[in-house]
Amino acid sequence: MAKVKVKTFSVIRDVLGADIIEIEVAKPETVGRLFDTLARRYGQPFREKLWDPATGELAPFLIVLNETIIRSTTDMERAIRDGDEVAILFPIGGG
Amino acid sequence: MANGFKHGGYVGQILRVNLGNGGVSKEPLREDWAEDFVGGVGLSARILYEELPPKIDPLGPENKLVMMTGPLNGTMLPAASRSSVCAKSPYTGSFFHSIFGGYLGPELKYAGYDGLIVEGRADTPVYLWIDDDRVEIRDAGHLWGKDPFKTQKILREEIGDEEIHIATIGQAGERGLPYAMILCDIRAAGRGGMGAVMGSKNLKAIAVRGTGGVTVPNVLKLYNTALRLNQLFATSPAVQGLSGYGTPRNVAAMNEGGILPTRNWQTEVFKGMKDITGEVMREKVVKGNRACFACSINCTKYSVVSKGPYKSVINGADYETIYGFGSICEVDNIEVMCKADELCDEYGLDLISTALCIAWAMECYEKGIFTREDTGGIDLKFGNADGMLEMIRKIGEQEGLGVLLAKGTRAASAITGQGSERFAIQNKGMEWPGHTCRPFPAAAVGYATGPRGGSHHDIRPTAEKSGLVDRKTLEGKGALAAEVNHWLILCDSMLVCHLAEPIWGPLKISDNTIEALNVVTGWELNYEEARKLAERQWNMIRCFSAREGFTREDDRLPIRFMEEPVPEGPMKGSIIPRETLERLKDDYYTYRGWDLKTGNPTKQKLAELGLDFAIKDIC
Ligand code: SF4
Numbered sequence: 001m002a003k004v005k006v007k008t009f010s011v012i013r014d015v016l017g018a019d020i021i022e023i024e025v026a027k028p029e030t031v032g033r034l035f036d037t038l039a040r041r042y043g044q045p046f047r048e049k050l051w052d053p054a055t056g057e058l059a060p061f062l063i064v065l066n067e068t069i070i071r072s073t074t075d076m077e078r079a080i081r082d083g084d085e086v087a088i089l090f091p092i093g094g095g
Numbered sequence: 096m097a098n099g100f101k102h103g104g105y106v107g108q109i110l111r112v113n114l115g116n117g118g119v120s121k122e123p124l125r126e127d128w129a130e131d132f133v134g135g136v137g138l139s140a141r142i143l144y145e146e147l148p149p150k151i152d153p154l155g156p157e158n159k160l161v162m163m164t165g166p167l168n169g170t171m172l173p174a175a176s177r178s179s180v181c182a183k184s185p186y187t188g189s190f191f192h193s194i195f196g197g198y199l200g201p202e203l204k205y206a207g208y209d210g211l212i213v214e215g216r217a218d219t220p221v222y223l224w225i226d227d228d229r230v231e232i233r234d235a236g237h238l239w240g241k242d243p244f245k246t247q248k249i250l251r252e253e254i255g256d257e258e259i260h261i262a263t264i265g266q267a268g269e270r271g272l273p274y275a276m277i278l279c280d281i282r283a284a285g286r287g288g289m290g291a292v293m294g295s296k297n298l299k300a301i302a303v304r305g306t307g308g309v310t311v312p313n314v315l316k317l318y319n320t321a322l323r324l325n326q327l328f329a330t331s332p333a334v335q336g337l338s339g340y341g342t343p344r345n346v347a348a349m350n351e352g353g354i355l356p357t358r359n360w361q362t363e364v365f366k367g368m369k370d371i372t373g374e375v376m377r378e379k380v381v382k383g384n385r386a387c388f389a390c391s392i393n394c395t396k397y398s399v400v401s402k403g404p405y406k407s408v409i410n411g412a413d414y415e416t417i418y419g420f421g422s423i424c425e426v427d428n429i430e431v432m433c434k435a436d437e438l439c440d441e442y443g444l445d446l447i448s449t450a451l452c453i454a455w456a457m458e459c460y461e462k463g464i465f466t467r468e469d470t471g472g473i474d475l476k477f478g479n480a481d482g483m484l485e486m487i488r489k490i491g492e493q494e495g496l497g498v499l500l501a502k503g504t505r506a507a508s509a510i511t512g513q514g515s516e517r518f519a520i521q522n523k524g525m526e527w528p529g530h531t532c533r534p535f536p537a538a539a540v541g542y543a544t545g546p547r548g549g550s551h552h553d554i555r556p557t558a559e560k561s562g563l564v565d566r567k568t569l570e571g572k573g574a575l576a577a578e579v580n581h582w583l584i585l586c587d588s589m590l591v592c593h594l595a596e597p598i599w600g601p602l603k604i605s606d607n608t609i610e611a612l613n614v615v616t617g618w619e620l621n622y623e624e625a626r627k628l629a630e631r632q633w634n635m636i637r638c639f640s641a642r643e644g645f646t647r648e649d650d651r652l653p654i655r656f657m658e659e660p661v662p663e664g665p666m667k668g669s670i671i672p673r674e675t676l677e678r679l680k681d682d683y684y685t686y687r688g689w690d691l692k693t694g695n696p697t698k699q700k701l702a703e704l705g706l707d708f709a710i711k712d713i714c
Contacts, residue, residue, distance in 0.1 A: 007351065009345075009347040009348045009351070009372075009374075010336045010339075010340055010344045010345065010347070010348065010373060010374070011335050011336040011339065011340075011344070013374070014339070048330065048332075048335075049332055049335055050332055051332070052330075052331065052332060053330045054327070054330075054331075059332035059333060059561075060561040060562050060563035061332075061561050061562060062352055062560070062561065062562045064351055064352060064665055067664075067665055068665065069352060069353075069665045069666070070562075071562030071565075072562060073562050073563060074562070074565075087348075087351045087352075088348075089348040089349075089351060089352045090336065090344075090345070090348050
């Protein structure tokens, strides 16, 4: 079980209700498992922010894992450890 | 179509006004040009290529200002609210398109015109009153010197119609400042000095009232497409948050990702970020939303600072305000940003260029190039909010250092010297928006080769910024940049808003875009045909620049991005060195079938696209 801090912004923050939340991720302790755990805990309001209803797939967005940028499209198998910090860079478009 | 024009969505008529001799004429829209260039920017590029001799003075009477709609404007399709203003730019020296949202474009269409061409120069200030069929050039002596909002108020009272839609310039446009904008109701055709071109014609305002409609081949089909697109807009993850937070929804996330441009781009992490986010804006100043015509995304905010030194009322702030008058000048006060936005609107100044010129001056001051004497006594260090506001006033009023800053960072740094050109954040003369390219090679080559230089609407960094593609590799980035150009320019000819990016793009022209165009026009374009339309338009604009003398050498990046890596944060070390940029340019030109030496379209490419008429000019 890995306990990680998740930093959130904008509409993801609205759903999670805080700038930073702590969550425990069961084995296999991966980034993908973290997002599944979040989806289970926060349900449809969370899912609809990050999963594309047209394809059923996770939208492309960047994630900061302890200062390292990783991608939702390729890095969900990445291991996470107790004490890690994960920031969800909600799908970023231009202004 | 019921109106006699062959294709749906068009009125079939262009209004031409010659301010030099007072002539007003209504001309049929060329069907073949609508077929080949669609409308909006593409069509304007074709018109201006035809009608403007090369190398004219952009502020001389020979230049023409073309305001154009697209076939989708005025229909029920969402985000089809945009219109374009095009001319030869006094800022970049080439073809320029500035796009605005709101209601004016659909209104022009309802008045019976696909577009308006303004030529010549009036002897004294005038405004144009377009009331369906009736078109009048009226005296604007009483409006000259007034800010855009006062001008709009007076005109609505004078004409006796609250519902008219109005494009106006401020003092900046009247004075011909090269980054003057046009305010179209509450939305800006902000960039590239289109306001200066309007001012050079002594044209203070264009007021429009239209009571007609738009004809499409099959209303039920249109309705179904509109319904489907609205559902997509409502559910696409990348569009969410725009209604709640507006375009500043990503400020905090961008900072966390190390891509929030700060301190005149010395870094991309802002320590004062927490006070300028979309969340803070919503909590402190936002009073409501003001959507553009028929747009269900509804991103535009209406904000009020009700008391204190920064008392102001604005439409916004948009992300570019937060970037420009926030992180880039290191100001961490949302109320100051509202005031800065209001001042720019009142003077009629492009907000991005204004902010970047001030940030450049702040860096000059930091480095000892400018002294307090130069700044008129202002301690112009980064973070000095009141100093920043005072500099906006000086630019608007043309006082002291404001005279130099009004020329833009390219000209100002050339005059100032002392290495200040190294931190002038512009290419092709235009200052940069708040979207970095240092970690994103496709964005880098897109910015460098874009016709407007520092515009995030000639390229979008989104595919790399969202991780949709691998940002670290150079492979395939020329092709990606070109295909992003294509969906953008096709949207700019249809005149739909880029903010619905995941629906119209984001990697290439999407099926949604093609469906929207087909359902309105009655065309049956497939992907290859739609792509060719877009490619033709992009090459048309490139031909305009080539005829003005632009070559591969002009496809540059701001020096800072080629010499200084991002110093901190998750993107630390990111940089586009010169040799990398040259390699990317080779890749891009090769993909486009352009000449590697000149960077311009080849004879074969022009022939393939039906642009043979340009061969004699540029090959
Ligand atoms: S997304 Fe925003 S800017 Fe674009 S058309 Fe809609 S309301 Fe206007």
